[in-house]
Amino acid sequence: MKKLKKFFRKIFCCCYDQEVRQYITKNEIITILRECGYKIQDTNFLEAIAGEFNLKINNKNEFAMLLAHVIHETGGFKYREEIIGLKDTLKAKKMYKGSCGLPHKSYHGRGLLMLSYPENYKKASLYLGLGDELLLHPERVAYNEEYCIKTALWYWTQVVRKKVDINNCQFDDTSRIINPIEFDNIIGNQQADHRRKIYQIAYRVLSNYS
Template sequence: QRASIARKASSSAQANSFHDSVFNHNSVLKKTAEMGISESEFNSAVTACQYARPGRGIYQFFAKETGDFSREEQAMFLAQLIHESAGFQYKEEIAYAGNNHHNAYQDNVGLPGKTYHGRGYIQLTWGANYKACSEDLGMGDYLLRNPEVVATNTELAVQVSVWYWRSRVRPQIRSQPNCFGATTKAINGAIECSNGFNQQAYNRYQKYLKVASALNIRNKARENGCYN
């Protein structure tokens, strides 16, 4: 009888836990829909950049992880995600996809036999960044030991992108508010922002303008902060 009671209690606790999880998840989506980007707007922004409508799960993870972003910041972040991933088609640097035997992005933090090329919608590179991201996400050194999982897990691909934005991009936004180029500089500045006009950086801003228009952002960010 005690075992039966225990099973019922366990079942009830699991049901309550599941209910709370669903409630919290739906609350996040509702809050984002009310204050941030709705799923319809998200899809419109992606298709405005000439890409196919993304899978439903991507928006859900985006909404969950960016609940504290303003619409203006969400627009800049989304534009960079779209550019980096070709409209959420890729979660891994194309040049190294599936190749775990190259020597790129080697540092003194990465582990032997592992590669730390770009993975995620904003591509995470270098062992030091995989380690820092993993620790900040409460995963210990899991991503350092298993970097390849970022390219196979949509939620992780979003999470590492948000981590990079918060830790590397936001400080640039604070020092250069409303300058989209500053976000590009924080993501790929060494290549796109160090030698005058750069077509890729320009293309990023053009995508941002399309995203901002799709989201009806009135105070659009300026192009400044990268090569100008």
């Protein structure tokens, strides 16, 4: 009976047992990307991602969840900036306006978790000890690898973790925090399914490497 309950929990909850895991490696990320059908981009960047993630995460399930989100958001680490911001800056400014933003800057999604809105740029910047640097120069989140990675970790540890019990939540709970729109319509549901599939692959790969 216990095995049966565990089976259904895995199928329907997308939330696996919390096994302590000290670190992930670049090669594991590469394996996950390949199994998800992505081309490998900059391996040095993947090495940096693994290094920074290892400082903040230490269990297999949380590694799998975070990796699933950043892989989905960046198209397998191909993009570090939201496409709308590259194609239509004026539209992006209107979409992501806020009370503390500069009028000549766009605060569209950038970084591994597509940090967006001026308030979040400011909070992340202060948390990382950068003063108002990222508020004044939001483009640096896309161009500076360190900021690209660390802003994602800021959002994960300071926003996602504080809204759900990361050790007992379902994967979809974290998805709803990062992009709740994905649960509002058919197209969005397809995106949510995509995140979920990456998570399942990531968890399996990390389990095999354990």
